[in-house]
Amino acid sequence: MHFLAYILRQTGKNLRQTWGTQVMTLLTVTLSVLLFAFFFLIYTNMLRASTRLGNDVRLIVYLDQEVTAPMRPVLEKKIRGFAPVEKIVFVSRTEAFARLSAQLGKEKDILNDMGPDFLPPSIEVYPLKKLDDLTKINQFSDFLLTLPHAAKVQSGSDWLRRFGYFTNLLRAVVLLSGSLLIISMTFIVSYTLRLTVLSRQGELEILRLLGATSAYIRLPLLLEGMLQGFLGSSCGLAALYILYQWIARHFSGPGFLNLFDFAFFPPELTTAILLTSVLLCTGGSLFSIRRFIRV
Amino acid sequence: MPKDASTDKPLVELVNVTKIYPPDVVAVEDVSLRIYKGEILFLTGMSGAGKTTLIKLICRLETPTSGVIEVAGRDLSRISTAGIQRMRQKIGVAYQEFRLLDKQTVLQNIAMAMEVTYASTKDIQARVEELLALLNLSDKRDKLVGELSRGEQQRVALARAAANGPSLLLADEPTGNLDAAATELVVNLFRHLNEKNGSTIIVATHDESIYAETQHRVMALCNGKLSAHPNRAPRQIELFEA
Ligand SMILES: Nc1ncnc2c1ncn2[C@@H]1O[C@H](COP(=O)(O)OP(=O)(O)OP(=O)(O)O)[C@@H](O)[C@H]1O
Ligand SMILES: [Mg+2]
Numbered sequence: 001m002h003f004l005a006y007i008l009r010q011t012g013k014n015l016r017q018t019w020g021t022q023v024m025t026l027l028t029v030t031l032s033v034l035l036f037a038f039f040f041l042i043y044t045n046m047l048r049a050s051t052r053l054g055n056d057v058r059l060i061v062y063l064d065q066e067v068t069a070p071m072r073p074v075l076e077k078k079i080r081g082f083a084p085v086e087k088i089v090f091v092s093r094t095e096a097f098a099r100l101s102a103q104l105g106k107e108k109d110i111l112n113d114m115g116p117d118f119l120p121p122s123i124e125v126y127p128l129k130k131l132d133d134l135t136k137i138n139q140f141s142d143f144l145l146t147l148p149h150a151a152k153v154q155s156g157s158d159w160l161r162r163f164g165y166f167t168n169l170l171r172a173v174v175l176l177s178g179s180l181l182i183i184s185m186t187f188i189v190s191y192t193l194r195l196t197v198l199s200r201q202g203e204l205e206i207l208r209l210l211g212a213t214s215a216y217i218r219l220p221l222l223l224e225g226m227l228q229g230f231l232g233s234s235c236g237l238a239a240l241y242i243l244y245q246w247i248a249r250h251f252s253g254p255g256f257l258n259l260f261d262f263a264f265f266p267p268e269l270t271t272a273i274l275l276t277s278v279l280l281c282t283g284g285s286l287f288s289i290r291r292f293i294r295v
Numbered sequence: 296m297p298k299d300a301s302t303d304k305p306l307v308e309l310v311n312v313t314k315i316y317p318p319d320v321v322a323v324e325d326v327s328l329r330i331y332k333g334e335i336l337f338l339t340g341m342s343g344a345g346k347t348t349l350i351k352l353i354c355r356l357e358t359p360t361s362g363v364i365e366v367a368g369r370d371l372s373r374i375s376t377a378g379i380q381r382m383r384q385k386i387g388v389a390y391q392e393f394r395l396l397d398k399q400t401v402l403q404n405i406a407m408a409m410e411v412t413y414a415s416t417k418d419i420q421a422r423v424e425e426l427l428a429l430l431n432l433s434d435k436r437d438k439l440v441g442e443l444s445r446g447e448q449q450r451v452a453l454a455r456a457a458a459n460g461p462s463l464l465l466a467d468e469p470t471g472n473l474d475a476a477a478t479e480l481v482v483n484l485f486r487h488l489n490e491k492n493g494s495t496i497i498v499a500t501h502d503e504s505i506y507a508e509t510q511h512r513v514m515a516l517c518n519g520k521l522s523a524h525p526n527r528a529p530r531q532i533e534l535f536e537a
Contacts (some may be wrong), residue, residue, distance in 0.1 A: 002415055002416075003413050210455075211383025
């Protein structure tokens with residue numbers, strides 16, 4: 001069976017005949033994959049970070065009066081009655097003061113004038129992990145404010161909300177660059193293929209007369225599209241990986257990136273992006289083949 | 296093409312075939328014709344008589360306005376695209392206007408016909424050498440077709456048509472640009488294909504020198520109508536079955 005050899009040889013011939021355009025196409029595919037994957041990488045990392053942050057959520061109820069020991073189980077029961085809670089910690093004035101001075105370490109001298117009573121007592125409520133929905137947290141925090149002697153509830157939900165907005169914005173950017181990717185791949189590849197078809201028009205005409213099968217004529221063109229998709233997205237992903245490595249090297253250590261625990265795509269996702277690009281490019285070439293070749 | 300054992304089944308059969316080019320050019324009119332396996336048929340006629348049209352109808356480059364054409368027992372109007380492709384691999388056609396690729400070499404042009412059947416490179420090389428030797432073109436193998444003379448191009452077109460050892464060879468004006476010596480080579484190629492390969496051959500020509508002394512059937516087209524050549528009695532089919 002010399003079938004495969006013929007198909008491969010013809011594909012090579014096609015690529016050589018229009019190599020200038022082929023390189024441009026490859027660059028376009030590479031760039032669109034890079035662009036999309038870049039935003040997508042940031043987006044996935046943000047998502048991971050936000051679930052992680054959601055796990056750390058705690059609500060602090062500041063009180064204007066110390067909770068007495070017999071009252072504690074009563075309050076605890078009341079709170080647990082409203083929402084599932086992982087743990088509840090009662091912090092008295094003295095405990096709060098001790099914590100702060102421990103945090104200040106050497107500089108705890110500045111507290112000398114304050115006296116151990118200046119910090120309010122509080123209840124720290126750690127909601128169960130499934131309570132990571134923002135609206136639920138807000139409802140919870142409203143409820144906590146109705147507790148006796150509650151003066152203020154700090155939930156950190158403001159910060160979470162802003163984070164959420166940003167994630168949404170990023171999602172829009174990802175969708176946009178994704179559409180751009182789809183358009184550029186299918187259009188560019190089908191355009192390039194059209195050039196290949198035109199440059200071989202005379203030859204294709206004669207092949208038809210000689211009884212070349214549809215597979216003989218079409219497969220090399222399909223393969224061309226596939227190859228563009230595979231090479232283009234491989235280059236794009238490789239470029240992104242290099243970029244990622246560079247960023248990780250230069251911004252490693254404690255700080256912003258550490259907070260996010262910035263990571264590259266897992267292998268499955270990389271493969272999925274690769275396969276999608278190959279599919280898109282093959283689709284683009286299929287479009288051209290159906291449009292410009294009647295066999 | 297299935298080799299038909301029964302002698303009364305023609306390889307090519309035309310029944311009341313008419314071809315009218317739009318709007319109203321009648322190129323072939325009510326032609327009925329049977330061509331049997333192993334036959335050599337000469338189609339003669341003046342310029343514009345419809346020879347090329349008839350050849351194009353047989354290889355389904357054109358479809359008849361009315362009438363039925365069967366090749367190897369299959370109605371060409373009902374054959375699938377894949378069926379046409381398979382059929383064309385077994386029919387060699389040397390076109391009047393050659394239809395070669397000027398920017399490719401002689402070897403590449405001839406090889407194309409064999410490549411579409413996925414022949415091995417070795418077989419292709421050997422076959423091309425053989426055909427070029429038969430047509431006295433061996434030294435032109437790697438020349439670009441566009442740089443050849445008309446007569447040389449004509450022979451390349453014939454070599455391509457003969458490359459696959461076709462069951463049916465259609466040659467349209469195969470000696471139009473050839474001198475006597477080259478014509479002799481072409482006639483020998485036909486004989487070679489017919490005797491060694493059992494190819495059925497249809498030659499459209501107004502070159503009287505190639506059919507003047509032939510034993511084979513000669514038909515004349517005149518304004519699209521087919522008749523036996525005026526100077527010759529129609530041959531008996533039995534002659535070609537040996
Ligand atoms: N594609 C076409 N469109 C319209 N008319 C055509 C077409 N092809 C051929 N004809 C007409 O059909 C008639 C027969 O043409 P054809 O080419 O079959 O003649 P021929 O016998 O091959 O002539 P020649 O010996 O010059 O090659 C001519 O009158 C020609 O003008
Ligand atoms: Mg003609």
